[in-house]
Amino acid sequence: xxxxxxxxxxxxxxxxxxxxxxxxxxxxxxxxxxxxxxxxxxxxxxxxxxxxxxxxxxxxxxxxxxxxxxxxxxxxxxxxxxxxxxxxxxxxxxxxxxxxxxxxxxxxxxxxxxxxxxxxxxxxxxxxxxxxxxxxxxxxxxxxxxxxxxxxxxxxxxxxxxxxxxxxxxxxxxxxxxxxxxxxxxxxxxxxxxxxxxxxxxxxxxxxxxxxxxxxxxxxxxxxxxxxxxxxxxxxxxxxxxxxxxxxxxxxxxxxxxxxxxxxxxxxxxxxxxxxxxxxxxxxxxxxxxxxxxxxxxxxxxxxxxxxxxxxxxxxxxxxxxxxxxxxxxxxxxxxxxxxxxxxxxxxxxxxxxxxxxxxxxxxxxxxxxxxxxxxxxxxxxxxxxxxxxxxxxxxxxxxxxxxxxxxxxxxxxxxxxxxxxxxxxxxxxxxxxxxxxxxxxxxxxxxxxxxxxxxxxxxxxxxxxxxxxxxxxxxxxxxxxxxxxxxxxxxxxxxxxxxxxxxxxxxxxxxxxxxxxxxxxxxxxxxxxxxxxxxxxxxxxxxxxxxxxxxxxxxxxxxxxxxxxxxxxxxxxxxxxxxxxxxxxxxxxxxxxxxxxxxxxxxxxxxxxxxxxxxxxxxxxxxxxxxxxxxxxxxxxxxxxxxxxxxxxxxx
Amino acid sequence: xxxxxxxxxxxxxxxxxxxxxxxxxxxxxxxxxxxxxxxxxxxxxxxxxxxxxxxxxxxxxxxxxxxxxxxxxxxxxxxxxxxxxxxxxxxxxxxxxxxxxxxxxxxxxxxxxxxxxxxxxxxxxxxxxxxxxxxxx
Numbered sequence: 070x071x072x073x074x075x076x077x078x079x080x081x082x083x084x085x086x087x088x089x090x091x092x093x094x095x096x097x098x099x100x101x102x103x104x105x106x107x108x109x110x111x112x113x114x115x116x117x118x119x120x121x122x123x124x125x126x127x128x129x130x131x132x133x134x135x136x137x138x139x140x141x142x143x144x145x146x147x148x149x150x151x152x153x154x155x156x157x158x159x160x161x162x163x164x165x166x167x168x169x170x171x172x173x174x175x176x177x178x179x180x181x182x183x184x185x186x187x188x189x190x191x192x193x194x195x196x197x198x199x200x201x202x203x204x205x206x207x208x209x210x211x212x213x214x215x216x217x218x219x220x221x222x223x224x225x226x227x228x229x230x231x232x233x234x235x236x237x238x239x240x241x242x243x244x245x246x247x248x249x250x251x252x253x254x255x256x257x258x259x260x261x262x263x264x265x266x267x268x269x270x271x272x273x274x275x276x277x278x279x280x281x282x283x284x285x286x287x288x289x290x291x292x293x294x295x296x297x298x299x300x301x302x303x304x305x306x307x308x309x310x311x312x313x314x315x316x317x318x319x320x321x322x323x324x325x326x327x328x329x330x331x332x333x334x335x336x337x338x339x340x341x342x343x344x345x346x347x348x349x350x351x352x353x354x355x356x357x358x359x360x361x362x363x364x365x366x367x368x369x370x371x372x373x374x375x376x377x378x379x380x381x382x383x384x385x386x387x388x389x390x391x392x393x394x395x396x397x398x399x400x401x402x403x404x405x406x407x408x409x410x411x412x413x414x415x416x417x418x419x420x421x422x423x424x425x426x427x428x429x430x431x432x433x434x435x436x437x438x439x440x441x442x443x444x445x446x447x448x449x450x451x452x453x454x455x456x457x458x459x460x461x462x463x464x465x466x467x468x469x470x471x472x473x474x475x476x477x478x479x480x481x482x483x484x485x486x487x488x489x490x491x492x493x494x495x496x497x498x499x500x501x502x503x504x505x506x507x508x509x510x511x512x513x514x515x516x517x518x519x520x521x522x523x524x525x526x527x528x529x530x531x532x533x534x535x536x537x538x539x540x541x542x543x544x545x546x547x548x549x550x551x552x553x554x555x556x557x558x559x560x561x562x563x564x565x566x567x568x569x570x571x572x573x574x575x576x577x578x579x580x581x582x583x584x585x586x587x588x589x590x591x592x593x594x595x596x597x598x599x600x601x602x603x604x605x606x607x608x609x610x611x612x613x614x615x616x617x618x619x620x621x622x623x624x625x626x627x628x629x630x631x632x633x634x635x636x637x638x639x640x641x642x643x644x645x646x647x648x649x650x651x652x653x654x655x656x657x658x659x660x661x662x663x664x665x666x667x668x669x670x671x672x673x674x675x676x677x678x679x680x681x682x683x684x685x686x687x688x689x690x691x692x693x694x695x696x697x698x699x700x701x702x703x704x705x706x707x708x709x710x711x712x713x714x715x716x717x718x719x720x721x722x
Numbered sequence: 723x724x725x726x727x728x729x730x731x732x733x734x735x736x737x738x739x740x741x742x743x744x745x746x747x748x749x750x751x752x753x754x755x756x757x758x759x760x761x762x763x764x765x766x767x768x769x770x771x772x773x774x775x776x777x778x779x780x781x782x783x784x785x786x787x788x789x790x791x792x793x794x795x796x797x798x799x800x801x802x803x804x805x806x807x808x809x810x811x812x813x814x815x816x817x818x819x820x821x822x823x824x825x826x827x828x829x830x831x832x833x834x835x836x837x838x839x840x841x842x843x844x845x846x847x848x849x850x851x852x853x854x855x856x857x858x859x
């Protein structure tokens with residue numbers, strides 16, 4: 070019953086996607102007339118996607134194990150939150166979520182398309198084409214509504230790693246809102262190529278979707294890193310794993326696009342580059358989906374067994390060939406005419422930023438796909454070590470931070486050295502003092518010192534800029550500071566994001582350079598002293614919960630005289646799965662985190678072995694990440710208010 | 723139009739150089755993955771330096787010795803003796819899939835890094851392969 074409803078709704082969405090592509094292109098050929106014919110397909114797409122997702126959720130919530138997806142990813146004991154989240158815990162369901170998000174974006178885009186809007190209808194048609202692929206996949210290779218001939222009494226439950234933390238319920242939808250959102254600027258870029266539109270209208274229009282997608286993508290990556298830190302227990306948040314790179318790659322190019330879009334809007338430059346960046350970003354989201362969903366990463370051999378892998382690979386090739394082919398033949402139509410006045414200008418720094426981000430993305434891309442290409446051709450199975458990525462990422466990031474420091478205060482067109490010096494003198498002094506203080510405090514690593522100095526430069530240059538802009542206003546200083554954001558939300562939202570990036574950079578440098586790992590073995594009642602901490606093993610614990618059992622060690626953590634609390638690193642056992650998953654315990658401190666991961670509790674003895682990690686300034690990493698996200702959100706929300714106010718001012722209210 | 727083609731060709735050339743440089747650089751940082759049957763009769767594996775070796779722990783072969791643990795792993799065809807330094811993880815047990823990293827001298831694989839493969843093995847409904855209660859008294 071539910072299965073038929075699900076399949077019918079997916080079929081409705083697929084038919085609507087086809088209709089959207091056909092009517093969209095037909096309206097495009099007619100110069101954007103007849104846009105009302107698009108309303109029905111858009112509504113059909115959204116309705117089909119919502120009902121499909123709803124059917125899957127109902128099947129999960131009602132323990133309908135006649136569906137293979139439910140039987141494989143759900144048990145009767147699974148708590149409500151993870152039952153809901155099970156809808157995107159595996160391949161088929163995550164494609165349904167993808168389709169739902171895509172339909173939501175299509176609906177949102179449709180609301181902005183009026184009569185005679187050639188570019189808008191073509192963009193909707195492109196979104197329809199993308200929809201055909203994903204809803205088509207839901208009916209074929211990744212069908213979540215396949216039924217079982219023999220209905221089991223209970224399901225086997227999702228991968229325990231996905232049931233272990235609340236973040237797993239939030240991370241995928243956030244990431245998808247980011248990933249799928251990149252379809253909108255892509256669709257508009259393709260539309261402007263098709264229409265030969267050399268104006269910046271498509272950029273103005275897609276600004277909000279691009280910012281939405283970018284902000285959610287940032288949040289998704291942040292939550293993913295947080296999850297791997299809290300759940301995986303190997304003591305880290307980033308390992309240059311292909312799955313992580315898959316989300317980082319489109320983030321890099323999308324970040325480049327967010328910046329170069331400013332240049333195009335302000336100065337009319339880099340139009341063709343922007344189109345190429347957007348096509349690249351979309352292709353990278355498909356590549357990321359291929360990497361994470363086809364099983365090519367976990368084992369290259371499963372890729373021929375699953376039809377999803379080849380389908381996604383084919384779609385990726387189609388996007389690359391069609392997108393860049395169109396770009397090669399029609400790119401000159403959208404190319405901008407203005408030339409750069411001088412490299413020493415805001416545009417010049419934006420260009421530097423874009424080249425660096427593109428280079429960064431390229432290096433990560435090579436490191437990510439090289440092992441797969443090598444295996445495809447030679448059969449050798451290899452992995453690229455994290456040090457290789459680090460060696461490339463550190464210098465590129467440092468130059469990026471440097472550009473971040475002076476970029477936002479560099480004037481457009483032509484930056485005279487005098488002005489730059491005037492704006493940088495104060496921040497540079499602050500930077501020198503801060504770097505000296507950290508060096509005196511005992512930090513000797515050149516990389517850490519440089520990162521700290523550059524982060525100080527970024528933040529102090531922004532603070533100085535805010536201070537002087539506010540002081541030059543006729544109103545009182547306090548009111549002027551308060552009104553800064555409203556005067557230019559795009560810029561000041563960006564500055565908030567920059568402050569966040571500076572904080573993240575400090576946290577990465579410190580946690581990466583001054584972390585430590587020790588393995589200790591303790592008997593009950595025994596204590597170990599490590600780096601000024603005392604760890605006392607007060608005993609094992611065993612806790613049986615509804616859907617899982619935990620076995621672990623209770624460790625009392627103290628530093629000097631002060632108790633820092635009790636930590637319980639554990640192994641979590643889910644009833645239907647043989648293997649337990651480690652559950653680390655973290656004490657977060659102002660200076661550093663103490664991170665305990667259970668290695669072994671020996672049977673029949675009172676002995677326990679734990680890994681003790683220290684990671685400095687981890688709270689700053691999460692805080693900085695959230696600041697970046699809020700910067701993106703601020704840029705997004707500010708714009709409309711500014712417009713309406715500007716209109717009000719223009720009409721003399 | 724012409725400027726465009728020129729630009730694309732130049733960018734393509736630059737990318738090719740960059741790829742060459744990166745891949746050249748990559749080769750020293752690759753960690754190869756092998757299975758027992760690939761190395762037992764391959765003299766090159768002895769001089770290959772560090773690589774990863776994957777297989778299943780042969781039941782009855784686990785011998786703890788001080789801060790070391792010795793065991794055999796197999797891919798179903800060949801068997802290799804592993805000497806691993808360090809306390810193995812809780813999940814380590816007979817029959818489980820592991821990946822060890824280290825060097826091979828022709829008779830013993832000396833490892834200092836062990837990754838336990840997350841298996842997809844489920845417990846049957848009428849009785850567990852093991853239960854936490856049996857295991858942790």
